[in-house]
Amino acid sequence: MIKVVTIIGARPQIIKAAALSRAVRTKFAGQIKEVIVHTGQHYDKNMSKVFFDEMGIPEPDYNLGVGSGSHGSQTAFMLQKIEDVLITEKPAFVVLFGDTNSTLAGSVAAAKIHIPVVHIEAGLRSFNKSMPEEINRIVCDHTSTLLFTPTRAGLNNLIREGFKPHNKPPYTSDNPGVFHCGDVMYDNSLYFGDMAESKSDILDKLNLTSDGFVLATIHRDNNTDIPERLSAIFEALYRIATENEIDVVLPLHPRTAKMMKLNLNADLYKKIESSHHLMIVPPASFFDITTLEKNCKMVMTDSGGVQKEAYFFKKPVIILRPETEWVEIVESGAGKITDADTKKIIEAYNYFEGTGMPEFPPVFGDGKAAEFICGEIVKDS
Ligand code: UD1
Numbered sequence: 294m295i296k297v298v299t300i301i302g303a304r305p306q307i308i309k310a311a312a313l314s315r316a317v318r319t320k321f322a323g324q325i326k327e328v329i330v331h332t333g334q335h336y337d338k339n340m341s342k343v344f345f346d347e348m349g350i351p352e353p354d355y356n357l358g359v360g361s362g363s364h365g366s367q368t369a370f371m372l373q374k375i376e377d378v379l380i381t382e383k384p385a386f387v388v389l390f391g392d393t394n395s396t397l398a399g400s401v402a403a404a405k406i407h408i409p410v411v412h413i414e415a416g417l418r419s420f421n422k423s424m425p426e427e428i429n430r431i432v433c434d435h436t437s438t439l440l441f442t443p444t445r446a447g448l449n450n451l452i453r454e455g456f457k458p459h460n461k462p463p464y465t466s467d468n469p470g471v472f473h474c475g476d477v478m479y480d481n482s483l484y485f486g487d488m489a490e491s492k493s494d495i496l497d498k499l500n501l502t503s504d505g506f507v508l509a510t511i512h513r514d515n516n517t518d519i520p521e522r523l524s525a526i527f528e529a530l531y532r533i534a535t536e537n538e539i540d541v542v543l544p545l546h547p548r549t550a551k552m553m554k555l556n557l558n559a560d561l562y563k564k565i566e567s568s569h570h571l572m573i574v575p576p577a578s579f580f581d582i583t584t585l586e587k588n589c590k591m592v593m594t595d596s597g598g599v600q601k602e603a604y605f606f607k608k609p610v611i612i613l614r615p616e617t618e619w620v621e622i623v624e625s626g627a628g629k630i631t632d633a634d635t636k637k638i639i640e641a642y643n644y645f646e647g648t649g650m651p652e653f654p655p656v657f658g659d660g661k662a663a664e665f666i667c668g669e670i671v672k673d674s
Contacts, residue, residue, distance in 0.1 A: 295670060300375060300399035302333065303393040304335050305390075307345065312484075316664045321668075327351075327388075328354045332395040334371070336358075348481075348579055376406065379403060385409070410437040411438070413477060415430075425514070438469050443662070444656060451471055458473075462672075470673060472669060477662045478598060478601055482583070489584050490580075493578075493584040496585075499540075505539070506588075508541075508591075517546075521633075525638075530593070531564055534570035591611065604627055627651040
């Protein structure tokens, strides 16, 4: 039996871990034993536990209880605690997802004590090192032994940084195995798409009709923490909602909730609060967000995961960032980058309203990425 320690911490990682955990339980039960470590980076029920419950992920074997903090203190706490777990568990591999501080801590802790790291969602780059996630991804990729890229762009980025896709086993962090396998989040969208809609009552609860609303999410620190940027985005959402009489549904990340109070001017805050069309709701569960994504007419987001899910469900997406790692979405015409620019956001809304449906070529794999990853773990152990 191959023991792997899976480290998760933030909401999107819990979602990605669901796909791997499902593949382990259904197809590799006799070969892989998974020990789940939750760093506690996200801890509110609606940022964490609800995803375990809905997606059938086993309870974590460890919860490190890190909570919130500055990058340095949060990462340092996790690094120390993860090292303790790894020394106790002695796994064959540590599995990490994406690019959060939990990913960074896991990669450094494991690599320093010579436990091979498996990085799922490897190779993504924004080419913007002011994003904490860009640093986290680069460190994790360069300490990994097995790297799994969700897109061709991810694979090409790794090759550009000197990774060799034709390395032969045995793989090590100096001779890493690089595999292009598709996106585990796409696995989830196929598996959970219909189930989510049948289990969620969010459309009724919010009195929404299919194709009759826009879904928005905002949580990136460079949007929430910079008053001009946060105001520009909210001004656009308010104007789109009001001028088009369209409901804009915004499930609110706790960071954004806090920063709106600090960073929006009183007038804008009052307009938003009194708007009937700008609907601010608590963070959505996985079934609810999936249902919203499947039924909206358009998505506006600064989240990487929500950009992709919009694409999986064939919805145009307005990207509230200066760039994206998911370049295929923009290249296909299904996504427009507007940054936090009120005018550009409104123009992009009008553009997608005025044109027909964009194309959504299949660029995220075949829905079996997690099984492929488990297969490689078994082969390479
Ligand atoms: C983190 C990830 C980001 C990912 C996002 C998904 C890093 C550097 N960033 O950003 O890549 O896209 O998760 O949501 O790891 N908070 C709560 N309750 C919670 C969690 C957070 O109130 O359960 C609040 C706290 O005020 C906290 C703030 O949100 O300080 C930010 O949380 P944090 O985990 O530091 O970063 P995210 O913005 O969530």
